[in-house]
Amino acid sequence: MEITRTAVADTAAVLAPRGRLDLVTASRLRAEIAATVAEGRPRVVVDLEGVTFVDSSGLGALIAGLKVARDAGGELRIANAGKQAVTVLSITRLDRVLRQYPSVDEALAGF
Amino acid sequence: MRFESTADETALDRLHELLAAFWESQPSVMPDDRIRLETVLSEVVGNVVAHGTRPDGTKPHVSVALAASDDEVWADVSDDGDAPPAHEHGLPDALEESGRGLWIAHEVADRLDHSRSDGGDNLWHVVIQRR
Numbered sequence: 001m002e003i004t005r006t007a008v009a010d011t012a013a014v015l016a017p018r019g020r021l022d023l024v025t026a027s028r029l030r031a032e033i034a035a036t037v038a039e040g041r042p043r044v045v046v047d048l049e050g051v052t053f054v055d056s057s058g059l060g061a062l063i064a065g066l067k068v069a070r071d072a073g074g075e076l077r078i079a080n081a082g083k084q085a086v087t088v089l090s091i092t093r094l095d096r097v098l099r100q101y102p103s104v105d106e107a108l109a110g111f
Numbered sequence: 112m113r114f115e116s117t118a119d120e121t122a123l124d125r126l127h128e129l130l131a132a133f134w135e136s137q138p139s140v141m142p143d144d145r146i147r148l149e150t151v152l153s154e155v156v157g158n159v160v161a162h163g164t165r166p167d168g169t170k171p172h173v174s175v176a177l178a179a180s181d182d183e184v185w186a187d188v189s190d191d192g193d194a195p196p197a198h199e200h201g202l203p204d205a206l207e208e209s210g211r212g213l214w215i216a217h218e219v220a221d222r223l224d225h226s227r228s229d230g231g232d233n234l235w236h237v238v239i240q241r242r
Contacts, residue, residue: 020127023157024120053127055153056212064208084146091218097205 001025003032011074012043012111014104018050021058029058033065033076042074045107049080054088062098075099079107112136113176118159118190122173126156133177140184140241147219148177148184148239154216155188155223155235163192163233181241183221188235194227 004016013036017029029046036044044065048054066076079101081089089095101107114129116122130149134140156173163171171192178185203210217223222238 020123022123022153023161024123053149053153055150055157056209056215057157059211060208063206067206067208083142084150087146087219088150088215091215092202092211094205 001028003029005032005036007041008043008045008108011041012045012108013041014045014047014108016047016050020053020055021048021051021061022053022055023057026057026061030061030064033061034068037065037068037072037074042069042072043111044069044074044076045079045101045104046076047079047104048082048085051082051085054085056088056092059088059092059094063094066098075111077101077107077110079104112178113174115172115174118156118163118171118173118192120160122156122160123153126152126175129175129177133179137179137184140179144184144239144241148186148237151216151220151223151237151239152186152188154212155237158212159188159190159192159233163190165192183241184239186235186237188237189228189232191230191232194233 001017001019006014008014015032021029033044069076077099081100112133114125116125134145159171159173171190173190176187202214220237221240224236226234228234
């Protein structure tokens, strides 16, 4: 799974994975978030525009990323979640923990 | 429509390819119903990949069969690996990184039954009522 990272200002970054976020690919996202935070960018927006599918492993990677970001004084937010992602986020009530935004700009604006 | 595979990292790719082909053959199935079946099957097959490895280290075989009627889409999944993890009864805490897979599957499916065959295979029957 390809993940594009775009640095924003001094302490933020946008990560854009492409494809499915599932058992096989979740660990890559987890590692990419950890690396982004470790490099001094704990304000992370995960852009789900190019993500076709999220399962429980994908949710786990997002939660792990949220904790890493918060431990470093930052936050993790989601943008452009598709129908299937919104479905699993709301069913698991993680939509209360992982804040979703309709666009990357709006997600960044809150930081 | 069905596929059989070794339950390794490619099994989920095969599953999604099968699902794409299935939807092409069943164009009247609504997007929300498709999302629900895909979500449940990804968790069930994902569990076989994650937990089904036998004590001797070999990976099980998994097969998935899909079918549809006017009222339902359903799937039968079988694998010859280890028994699945005990059914997670409740949703874990929000900040838990794992333990949601089967809970999601049970929550999303209209029916999700598990049994073991006489030969020791795991059998899952998934039903999605078409809305």
